[in-house]
Amino acid sequence: MELKNDLILRAARGEKTERTPVWLMRQAGRILPEYRAVRSSVSGFIELAQTPELAAEVTIQPVDLLGVDAAIIFSDILVVPEAMGLPYEMVEKKGPWFPETVKSAADLKKLSVADVESDLGYVLEAIKITKKELNGRVPLIGFAGAPWTIFCYMIEGHGSKTFSNARKILYTDPQMAQQLLQMITDTTITYLKAQIAAGADMVQVFDSWAGILPDDHYETFALSYIRQICDAITEVPITVFAKGAYGARKAIGQLNCNTVGLDWNMDIQESRQLIGANKTLQGNLDPAVLYADFATVEAKTKTMLDTFGPDRHIANLGHGVYPDIDPEKVKCFIETVKSYSPGLRK
Numbered sequence: 260m261e262l263k264n265d266l267i268l269r270a271a272r273g274e275k276t277e278r279t280p281v282w283l284m285r286q287a288g289r290i291l292p293e294y295r296a297v298r299s300s301v302s303g304f305i306e307l308a309q310t311p312e313l314a315a316e317v318t319i320q321p322v323d324l325l326g327v328d329a330a331i332i333f334s335d336i337l338v339v340p341e342a343m344g345l346p347y348e349m350v351e352k353k354g355p356w357f358p359e360t361v362k363s364a365a366d367l368k369k370l371s372v373a374d375v376e377s378d379l380g381y382v383l384e385a386i387k388i389t390k391k392e393l394n395g396r397v398p399l400i401g402f403a404g405a406p407w408t409i410f411c412y413m414i415e416g417h418g419s420k421t422f423s424n425a426r427k428i429l430y431t432d433p434q435m436a437q438q439l440l441q442m443i444t445d446t447t448i449t450y451l452k453a454q455i456a457a458g459a460d461m462v463q464v465f466d467s468w469a470g471i472l473p474d475d476h477y478e479t480f481a482l483s484y485i486r487q488i489c490d491a492i493t494e495v496p497i498t499v500f501a502k503g504a505y506g507a508r509k510a511i512g513q514l515n516c517n518t519v520g521l522d523w524n525m526d527i528q529e530s531r532q533l534i535g536a537n538k539t540l541q542g543n544l545d546p547a548v549l550y551a552d553f554a555t556v557e558a559k560t561k562t563m564l565d566t567f568g569p570d571r572h573i574a575n576l577g578h579g580v581y582p583d584i585d586p587e588k589v590k591c592f593i594e595t596v597k598s599y600s601p602g603l604r605k
Contacts, residue, residue, distance in 0.1 A: 260395045260543065260574065262398055262460070263396055263397075264397045264398075264522055265398060266278070266280035266328050266329055267280040267329045267397075267461070267573055268400055268460060268461060270572065270573050271461060271518050271538060271573065272496060272517060272539075273332070275533055275570070278327040278341060278597060278600030279564060279567075279572050279574045279596055279600040280329070280573050280574045281573070281574040281575065281593050281596040282321075282327040282328055282329040282330075282331065282400070282575060282583070283321070283325075283576055283579075283580050283589065283592075284511060284575060284576060284578060284579040284594075285328065285580045286321040286327055286331065286562060286580060287318050287320060287321055287330075287333045288317075288579075288580070289436060289582035289583075290422075290580055290582060290584050290585075290589060291320055291324060291325075292393045292407070292586075293320050294317050294320055295312055295390035297316055298317075298369075298445075300313075300466070301313065302501060303349060304305040305349050308333060308334050308335055308338070308381075308422040309313055309381045310381075311381055311384035311385040312329040312385075312388060312402065314332070314373070314381075314389075315333075315392060316335045317331050317383050317411065317531050318331065318333045318389045318399075319410050320355075321376065322393065322397055323488060324586070325589055325590055326590070326593055326594070326597070327397070327402060327458070328397055328398075328500065329398045329399070329461075330389060330398075331399075331401075331402060331463075332382065332385060332386055332394060332399060332400065332401055332454070332556065333347075334385070334390060334402070335355075336360070336402070336403060336404030336409065336465055336467075337355050337409070337412060338382060339373065339379075339404060339409055339443065339446055339447060339450060339469055340357070340409055340412060340440050342375070342379050342450075343358060343370045343371060343372070343376075343442065343463070343505050344369055344370045345359060345360075345370060345413055345523035346358070346359075347495070348414070348581075353386060353417075353418075354417065354418045354454045355417060355418065356416065357416050358395060358416075359416075360413065360416040361413045361414055361504050363432070363441060363496060364438070367435065367439060369458070370439075371442075371448070372445045372446050373446040373450065375449045376453065377455045378443060380448060381382045381455070383453055383455060383457040384457075385503070386401065386454055386458050386459055387457050387458055388406075389410060389560065390457075390458035390573070390584055396410070397458050398399055398461060399459055399582070400461050400462065400463055401451060401457075401461070401462045401463075402463045402464070403447045403450055403460060403462070404438045404450075404464070404465050404466075404467070405447075405464050405465060405466035405467075405469070405481065405484070405485050405488075406443040406447060406481070406484040406485070406488075407468065407469065407480055407481035408465065408466050408468045409443045409486065409549070410436070410439060410440055410443060411468045411587075412441075413439065414428055419546060419590070421471065421511065422468060422471055425478075426471065426472070426572060429476055429480055433470060434482075436480060437480070437552060440484050441470050441484070444484045444488060447488055447509045448463075448487065448488055448492070451491075452492070452494070453487065453513075455492070455495050456487075459498065460495055460553070461496040461498065461517075462495060462496075462497050462498070463497070463498040463499075463520070464488060464489075464497065464498070464499050464500065466481060466499070466501035467502050468501065468502070468503075468504050469481060469501035469507070470501075470502055470505070471503070474506040475525050477504060477506070477507050478507070478510065481501075481504075481507075482507060483509055484502075485500025485511075485514065486514055486515075489515040490515050495516070497516045498516060498517065498518035498519070498520055498541060499511055499516045499518070499519055500541070501520075503522060503524075505524075505525065508525070508533040508534055509533045509534070511534065512534030512538055513537045516538070517538065517539055518539040518540070518573060519538050519539075519540055519541065520540075520542055520543075520575070521540055521541065521542035521577060522542065522543060522578055523542070523544065523546065523576070523578065524575040524577070525542070525543060527540070527543065527563070527566045528566065534570065536571075538571070539571040539572065540573075540579050541571055541572075541573040541574075541575050542574075543563070543574050543575070543577040544563050544574075544576050544577060544581070544592065545557060545559075545576075546577065546578055547581070548589070549580065549581070549589060550581075550584065551588075553588070554586055556591045556592055556595070557591060558593045560574075560591075560592050560595040560596060563598050564596065564599055564600065569600075573583030574596040576592075
């Protein structure tokens, strides 16, 4: 099916666009009352993500309500460890919780590279339904967590400021760490390819905990596995978003990806210099700007667009939109990008 709006795909490929495309990480979520209404009809987040019709509905809401240039499938990065044999719970106001964790090489015997079609079929079904209902209006983004970030949760069992248990393994049993990281990588490649086959027009790899590793460990235990994923995904554009990976920006720029996501603390011009001219950059407005008044949101958005320039840019926040942000401020950000973009600027 031909897309009516393919701005984001053209920008990712480095083609000229009439204006800068825009979407938001975590756009399908708690900022929207319409999302909360759907969420309250089920027992919780996991049931919502595992019910394809409802996952498709909340995926499409931001397209209808906010006017973004892409939908991103409503799911979670932690469906991958669950599919590998390590189930998780989503605890209200606390986040993910794994009743069992990986503590030693012996625990790896209980895990396996996921059978994506059966273990993650609900995500693929949600993608198929979403594609049909979008009817070519905008592209659909698929995604997965980067192996290092997934590894963090499988070892630690929950969110953490330091992920000290996960980092400890890198020093005490690097062989086990690499074995688990490879299993996650193999699952992730199959999973992303299945998302693409189901209809995803582009994919993003989220390395949420990139910033807690020293540079040498980031290369060995994170980037080398993302590299495998980027090399394997040749069908559609791929974005790598490694939050806090300041020292790895040059190396990320050398990956076989189309787009590099910047967090809000990454200087745009410095990042462009490090990453190179042949990649599209995504980001990177501070999500907290959206707490400000409308005039400030508009001014900060225009400054961001001016700094990135007219080419090879996908407008986004530097991380996911916070749940207590006013949707009207989000709309202000999106509408400013659309009205102030290249080709429309005087």
